[in-house]
Amino acid sequence: MAVKRKHILITAVVLCIIAIAAFAGSMSTTKSEKVFVVEKGPFEATLNCKGEINGLVATPIPMPKILGDRDLRIWQLKILNLAQDGKYVKKGDFIIQLDASQIISGMREVQQSLETEEADLKNARIDSTVTLTGLREDIKNAKLDLEYNKIDLEQSIYESAAYQRKAQMTYKKAENTIAKKQRDYLLEQNKLKMKVSRSEEQVKRSQDKIAKFQQAMQAARVTAPEDGIVIFGENWDGTKYSKDGTISTWSSGPPIATLPDMSEVISETYVKEIDISKINVDDDVRVTFDALEEVTINGKIKSIARVGEDHKDFDMKVFKVLIHLDETNDGLKPAMSSNNNIIIAQETDALFVPLKAVFKEGGNSFVYLKTGTGPQKTSVTTGVENEEFILVKKGLEEGDKVLLQLPAEVI
Structure with a gap:
């Protein structure tokens, strides 16, 4: 039994020695982890x-040009509804509906003005017809007077010289009267023509403006010019266009949306x-x-x-x-x-070390080589780095061992 206990004791001592050796080995490994062996291998720095992803080519959906027409005096419109951002749409599908109430009220104002302008134009034409008809009658009567005076002038050869002179003067006066009435007629005709023309132009402007408002009402509903995924643009503050928001009518501004x-x-x-x-x-x-x-x-x-x-x-x-x-x-x-x-x-074949192995001093880079005589401070020339490692262009060779922290005597 004593021999058996002795053997058990010896076995226990051996196991303790092995455990201590293993622990010492683990401590040695821990220490070795503070050293990096320089090797050549693939290196990449990014x-x-x-x-943000987008298509190389994108079809813009601009603000309809008619909505930015200065004649309409519409600076911004409310967004009543719009398609879902990122939705696939086909050509002609609904994109955005803008509030047309400003357009309708503006058109009504112009229509009321147009009624007055058309009445003014009608009156101007009637006045022109009546006035020019009266002037033409005056010219016609003046010509009859001239014929009468011509007959009297022809008969005056049988009268005294004084009477002949008087007949000539009367005839000349009748000629001058006709010439004046003809000039007055032309002047009045041009005057009335300009008045009618101005009225016609005003009516035409109002009619054109109403036509623009009608186009604007149609343009307030924007549809897709072709198939694609709709991506809406942004307001001046960087927010996406959305329902109940507003949008500028400047046709030269950013597009309402794009189809990438x-x-x-x-x-x-x-x-x-x-x-x-x-x-x-x-x-x-x-x-x-x-x-x-x-x-x-x-x-x-x-x-x-x-x-x-x-x-x-x-x-x-x-x-x-x-x-x-x-x-x-x-x-x-x-x-x-x-x-x-x-x-x-x-x-593919580069020398590199961990970032924490390289130290800086006065703008120069250096590492600590592990040697038989202790740590040796060595200058290195480095290149680009990634998140973990840095290229070493000069100063180290494959197989060198560098410390990953400052040696104790430096600390």
């Missing part, structure tokens, strides 16, 4: 930015000014979508804005960037959010 063609897709995004120098046109991009978890589409940067702008979602200037997707997907919808990973560096 710039991540949120974007999703056969070719772009992602519109904004890049901060501190990052804009990292990207270039034709850079590769991987695009993913929150709404389509398993879909990834490659693309390229199509354009970069030359001028920065202020944006409500950023605290600094940003540059608008358009990314053209290489393909489309049935699940893509206009205005869908996208995650754009712009590839700013990609190497």
Whole structure:
């Protein structure tokens, strides 16, 4: 029994030794995790930015031009109803109904004015007819007087010289009277013609204005010019057009809505000014979508804005960037959010270390090499970085071991 107890005791001691060794090994492993062995391998750095999907080509649905006609004096209209944003519509389908009450009241005012103007025109024509008829009668009578005076002049050859002279003067006076009456007739005719013409023009303007109001009433109901997914525009404050809201009638303003063609897709995004120098046109991009978890589409940067702008979602200037997707997907919808990973560096055989292994001092970068004699401070030349690692262009070789934190003697 004593021998057996001795064997049990020895076994227990051995197990304790093994446990202690294992614990020591685990402690050693923990310490080794603070060291990174430099290896060569694939490296990629990306710039991540949120974007919004849209069609490369989109058919605008502008404010009907007639509603912005200055003659109508309508500056904005209330939205009575509109189609669902993002709904697929066919050509001729309902898009938006604007309140036509302003149009109707304006047309009624013009119609009342037109009644008065048409009465004035009728009176002007009657006055012209009566006046000119009277003047023509006067000219006709003056011509009869001239004939009478002509006969008297011809008979005066048998009278005294004084009588002949008087007959000649009477005849000449009759000629002058006719000439004057003819001139007066022409002047009055032109005067009355202008008066009638002005009345006709006023009536024509009112008639044209009424015709514009009638066109405006029809235009207050906007329909789709072709098939597509309708995406409504925004008010001056950035809010989407909605029922009971108002909309400006400026035909030169932004469109009421657009019908994007999703056969070719772009992602519109904004890049901060501190990052804009990292990207270039034709850079590769991987695009993913929150709404389509398993879909990834490659693309390229199509354009970069030359001028920065202020944006409500950023605290600094940003540059608008358009990314053209290489393909489309049935699940893509206009205005869908996208995650754009712009590839700013990609190497298949690169040296890189964790970001926390590189330290800065006076604008220079350095690492601490693990050597047999202790940590050795070594200068390095770095390149681009991603969320975890940074490229090392100079200063390290494959197999080097670098510390992931400052050595104790430095701390």
